[in-house]
Amino acid sequence: MDQLKRQAAARALEEVRDGMQLGLGTGSTAKHFVELLGERVAAGLKVIGVPTSEATRADAERCGVKLTTLDEVDHLDITVDGADEIDPELNLIKGGGGALLREKIVAAASDRMIVIADDSKWVPTLGKFPLPVEVIPFGLGATRRAIEKAFADCGVSGQMAVRKAKDGHVFVTDGGHWIVDAQLGRIADPASLAKALSAIPGVVEHGLFIGLASSAVLAGGEGIRVIERRKP
Ligand SMILES: O=C[C@H](O)[C@H](O)[C@H](O)COP(=O)(O)O
Incomplete structure (x- = not known):
């Protein structure tokens, strides 16, 4: 490999x-x-x-x-x-x-x-790999609910988890943010989902390119x- x-x-x-x-x-x-x-x-x-x-x-x-x-x-x-x-x-x-x-x-x-x-x-279709969503730690509960709504609006759903580093602590990005990984399975319309996630205030960025x-x-x-x- x-x-x-x-x-x-x-x-x-x-x-x-x-x-x-x-x-x-x-x-x-x-x-x-x-x-x-x-x-x-x-x-x-x-x-x-x-x-x-x-x-x-x-x-x-x-x-x-x-x-x-x-x-x-x-x-x-x-x-x-x-x-x-x-x-x-x-x-x-x-x-x-x-x-x-x-x-x-x-x-x-x-x-x-x-x-x-x-x-x-x-x-053939994106989504088997968990989708990373970079978030601001402040207000994470509200951000997670908004992400879940964006998923539902775009016809996807799945478990979300805050990413942990190997030492068990929360993984912190180079920008000082956290990442929520979402197991969506299949993202039929990645462009719409990208737009919906980008509109959420607590979302810094997401992994859909x-x-x-x-x-x-x-x-x-x-x-x-x-x-x-x-x-x-
Ligand atoms: O944040 C990491 C990047 O998006 C990598 O480019 C991606 O995860 C692929 O990494 P690898 O080449 O190790 O599979």
């Missing part, structure tokens, strides 16, 4: 050109991309990156990739990031590692978002597939 992730990362790296400003994703697949990018930088490639998490910042620094912020550059050429699920419209569930907020800000500031994954992430990915690089036993998003 790890080999497939690295192959997908290597294929995305072929899109990177000298002088590009890059968004650097988070997770085990994106980590391969940062490592391979570091090898190219050591060989003379000149790029600058914006990391989507403190973990990726540390990886990029370790690999010698020069970093910047979205305050210092006005756009990014390409963001390369992993995903937890990818559907045929290239809508995504992201946030399994808790980095969805910065990932979405960075992806939205990019001309192109390339999603890299092993092909187990490819699904709608219309952001330009292409997906999927590595499987039979090789690599590159899928471009159909123009609306």
